[in-house]
Amino acid sequence: MSKQPETMTQEIQEVHIHRDDFGSKMGLWLFLFTEILLFGGLFILYASYRFIYPEGFAAAATHLDVLMGALNTIILLTSSLTVVLGIVALQKNKKKLCLFFLWITIFCGILFLVNKYFEWGAKFQHGIYPKGPALQDMSEGEVMYFGLYYVMTGLHGLHIIVGLAFIGFVMMQIKKDILTSKNFQKLENAGLYWHLVDIIWIFLFPLLYLIH
Amino acid sequence: MNHDQHLEQHPAHPEGHDEGHIAVAHHPSYGVNILVWIGLLSLTSITVAVAGINLGSLALTAALIIALIKSMFVVNFFMHVKFDNKIIKLFIGICMVVFIIVLVLTFFDLTFRY
Numbered sequence: 618m619s620k621q622p623e624t625m626t627q628e629i630q631e632v633h634i635h636r637d638d639f640g641s642k643m644g645l646w647l648f649l650f651t652e653i654l655l656f657g658g659l660f661i662l663y664a665s666y667r668f669i670y671p672e673g674f675a676a677a678a679t680h681l682d683v684l685m686g687a688l689n690t691i692i693l694l695t696s697s698l699t700v701v702l703g704i705v706a707l708q709k710n711k712k713k714l715c716l717f718f719l720w721i722t723i724f725c726g727i728l729f730l731v732n733k734y735f736e737w738g739a740k741f742q743h744g745i746y747p748k749g750p751a752l753q754d755m756s757e758g759e760v761m762y763f764g765l766y767y768v769m770t771g772l773h774g775l776h777i778i779v780g781l782a783f784i785g786f787v788m789m790q791i792k793k794d795i796l797t798s799k800n801f802q803k804l805e806n807a808g809l810y811w812h813l814v815d816i817i818w819i820f821l822f823p824l825l826y827l828i829h
Numbered sequence: 830m831n832h833d834q835h836l837e838q839h840p841a842h843p844e845g846h847d848e849g850h851i852a853v854a855h856h857p858s859y860g861v862n863i864l865v866w867i868g869l870l871s872l873t874s875i876t877v878a879v880a881g882i883n884l885g886s887l888a889l890t891a892a893l894i895i896a897l898i899k900s901m902f903v904v905n906f907f908m909h910v911k912f913d914n915k916i917i918k919l920f921i922g923i924c925m926v927v928f929i930i931v932l933v934l935t936f937f938d939l940t941f942r943y
């Protein structure tokens with residue numbers, strides 16, 4: 618009888634020692650702030666050059682396919698939804714459903730990258746790439762626009778790849794029951810990162826594609 | 830969830846009012862998130878539609894306001910900040926203020942030079 622409370626406190630201590638979910642989340646948020654300021658710097662650069670070359674930016678943006686951009690926005694928003702649904706499913710102890718949702722996210726992420734590949738490919742074919750032949754005949758503003766276009770969408774694409782790896786890693790842990798309905802902070806963290814990447818695209822889409 | 834365990838993990842909240850990491854666990858629901866997603870898709874089509882109208886200088890403002898509303902939906906619902914500890918909201922606020930200060934200072938320079 619006297620041993621029972623002792624083992625209970627031991628269990629509680631174990632939970633306490635090995636995990637600090639709020640600390641883990643806070644750490645990821647702090648990382649996200651550095652990401653916001655990293656992209657923030659690029660957005661400020663964009664704002665500055667758009668201020669200096671409004672006509673050049675408007676002319677260059679017409680080379681972009683709005684439909685493609687809108688499609689990629691929808692794909693990313695959907696992938697964000699399925700991450701959240703995956704978290705809900707794991708909380709409700711539905712492991713298979715959770716993994717199904719996360720597979721949709723992975724699929725959407727890859728689809729986004731494939732679209733980006735075709736978009737960039739089409740630009741390359743038209744000679745629009747750093748030091749490309751088409752840029753020789755363009756105004757300074759247009760050249761600036763495409764420089765920023767490649768840096769911003771390129772860095773964003775890199776973040777998509779990292780996000781996919783993060784989610785894939787978490788999926789493996791869910792499969793092995795390391796992450797469960799009572800221990801899902803890592804999935805939540807992967808989700809937070811993915812949503813940030815989504816938010817950056819929410820701003821990139823109107824700023825790069827919808828200039829008139 | 831074990832009540833004792835809660836108290837042990839949150840000594841700062843003796844009344845068991847846990848705004849921290851477990852807060853998300855209390856109301857896991859598919860419906861709200863799907864509604865938010867539908868809202869986000871509608872806002873996306875609104876941005877595209879608004880860009881088609883010739884609003885002149887207002888076009889950029891309109892696009893940015895819609896993007897801000899969208900990201901607020903994502904932050905509050907998908908990132909669970911609405912249900913989370915208030916400290917995260919405070920941190921996001923500070924981060925935004927830093928960003929806006931740098932942006933405004935940059936434009937002080939630009940507007941006087943161009």
